[in-house]
Amino acid sequence: MISVKNLEKSFGKHKVLKGINEEIQKGEKVVIVGPSGSGKSTFLRCLNLMEIPTSGEIWFEGINLTDKKCDINKTRQKMGMVFQHFNLFPHLTVLQNITLAPVKLKLKTQEQADQEAMKLLERIGLADKAQAYPPQLSGGQKQRIAIVRSLAMNPDVMLFDEPTSALDPEMVGEVLELMKELANEGMTMIVVTHEMGFAREVATRVLFMDDGQVLEQNTPDKFFSEPKNPRLCDFLSKVL
Amino acid sequence: MDIWNNIYKALIARDNYKLILSGLQNTLIMALAATLIGIVIGVIIAVIKYFAQDNKKLWIFDKICNIYTTVIRGTPVMVQLIILSGALLMIKETLIIAIIGFGINSGAYVAEIIRSGIFSIDKGQTEAGRSLGLTKIQTMRYIVLPQAIKNILPALGNEFIALLKETSIAGYVAVHDLTKAGELIKNNTFNSTGLYIVALIYLIMVMGMTKLLSIFERRLAKGDKR
Numbered sequence: 385m386i387s388v389k390n391l392e393k394s395f396g397k398h399k400v401l402k403g404i405n406e407e408i409q410k411g412e413k414v415v416i417v418g419p420s421g422s423g424k425s426t427f428l429r430c431l432n433l434m435e436i437p438t439s440g441e442i443w444f445e446g447i448n449l450t451d452k453k454c455d456i457n458k459t460r461q462k463m464g465m466v467f468q469h470f471n472l473f474p475h476l477t478v479l480q481n482i483t484l485a486p487v488k489l490k491l492k493t494q495e496q497a498d499q500e501a502m503k504l505l506e507r508i509g510l511a512d513k514a515q516a517y518p519p520q521l522s523g524g525q526k527q528r529i530a531i532v533r534s535l536a537m538n539p540d541v542m543l544f545d546e547p548t549s550a551l552d553p554e555m556v557g558e559v560l561e562l563m564k565e566l567a568n569e570g571m572t573m574i575v576v577t578h579e580m581g582f583a584r585e586v587a588t589r590v591l592f593m594d595d596g597q598v599l600e601q602n603t604p605d606k607f608f609s610e611p612k613n614p615r616l617c618d619f620l621s622k623v624l
Numbered sequence: 625m626d627i628w629n630n631i632y633k634a635l636i637a638r639d640n641y642k643l644i645l646s647g648l649q650n651t652l653i654m655a656l657a658a659t660l661i662g663i664v665i666g667v668i669i670a671v672i673k674y675f676a677q678d679n680k681k682l683w684i685f686d687k688i689c690n691i692y693t694t695v696i697r698g699t700p701v702m703v704q705l706i707i708l709s710g711a712l713l714m715i716k717e718t719l720i721i722a723i724i725g726f727g728i729n730s731g732a733y734v735a736e737i738i739r740s741g742i743f744s745i746d747k748g749q750t751e752a753g754r755s756l757g758l759t760k761i762q763t764m765r766y767i768v769l770p771q772a773i774k775n776i777l778p779a780l781g782n783e784f785i786a787l788l789k790e791t792s793i794a795g796y797v798a799v800h801d802l803t804k805a806g807e808l809i810k811n812n813t814f815n816s817t818g819l820y821i822v823a824l825i826y827l828i829m830v831m832g833m834t835k836l837l838s839i840f841e842r843r844l845a846k847g848d849k850r
Contacts, residue, residue, distance in 0.1 A: 434751055461757035471752035475771050484766060485756035530752075537756060 391440035418593035464534030524555030647805030661727025666734030696732035741772035
């Protein structure tokens with residue numbers, strides 16, 4: 385579904401990604417872990433070209449995204465992204481946050497979009513907040529709404545960039561719970577996170593990144609029980 | 625009773641109040657129309673400058689915008705107005721010339737205000753919009769600009785107040801504005817009472833608008849807390 389070929393990214397002289405090759409299949413839940421500054425967020429942001437790769441190729445559903453002729457806006461409709469800081473639109477109501485993109489991109493009529501958005505809100509138990517504005521909501525509510533905002537586009541894959549890192553501890557659970565539901569429904573997910581419990585429970589594959597490279601990857605069982613790379617052993621000893 | 629006599633002469637005798645009313649009307653028209661032109665120019669320039677940041681092909685437009693803001697902000701508005709009235713001789717209506725002149729002038733200042741407004745919006749907002757598949761222009765139009773404009777409304781209000789006072793030089797290009805009315809009254813009454821009245825009218829307008837702005841600002845601040 386997604387294949388990454390020899391991906392490199394530099395910010396000025398600083399090389400953040402040093403040649404990454406990766407294949408992600410439909411239905412996989414890939415969790416990326418690693419110390420901060422390891423390039424895991426940059427890697428994720430390269431997948432939908434939030435960051436423009438310095439070199440290498442990214443293919444999504446048979447389209448080369450790094451090709452200049454590719455219409456990235458079209459592709460991004462199929463790749464949902466959830467951010468660390470939620471990035472809800474504070475000047476719009478919750479409902480408008482969810483319906484803005486589908487309506488403006490002419491994928492749905494306003495009526496259709498409203499209906500489907502209400503269904504999504506009911507599902508996460510926030511239907512009563514439809515007319516509220518984001519500043520009135522808690523962090524956990526904001527992030528769950530940010531997730532359904534992406535879902536309203538019916539994406540084929542969801543990218544999560546440290547979705548729980550900016551949350552108060554007691555709100556982490558509700559967001560992870562929603563992500564688990566998505567995973568169970570078969571959504572293809574790529575998640576950058578520090579939540580090792582989530583990785584262990586939900587991931588089909590865990591990647592360890594450090595210094596701009598994928599140093600080790602395995603199924604969650606083996607990843608946590610039999611780490612081989614010394615840097616991964618070191619990392620796990622600190623976070624577990 | 626000298627004061628009342630002077631006020632009577634300045635307002636009632638010779639129907640001088642009509643001079644003041646027509647002057648006030650022209651002053652308000654100039655200030656309003658020029659602000660609107662200024663906002664249109666300002667938005668266009670600010671948006672061009674924003675897009676020119678990461679699209680090198682727009683550098684020529686970026687340069688033009690820079691020259692415009694530098695020249696306009698670096699020269700007196702009165703000189704600009706006199707030059708413009710010389711260049712637009714075919715327009716007979718001096719009020720229109722003044723509106724164009726003040727509009728072009730105000731555009732340069734409004735552009736800077738709007739630019740700062742756009743840059744005050746968190747990058748995450750743009751990223752969220754783009755990640756949903758919205759184009760750059762849609763993201764600007766539906767997500768960034770509405771928030772930016774809300775943030776800069778107070779600054780825009782101040783620009784409008786400044787412009788209202790700046791229009792007092794329109795008399796130099798033969799516009800009958802409020803200040804000009806005061807001058808005419810001074811000439812036919814041989815004292816300055818008319819000018820005091822004109823000054824008072826300006827003061828009342830500015831104080832009124834300042835009050836309005838502060839009410840507005842408080843309301844916006846409340847909206848943020850919610």
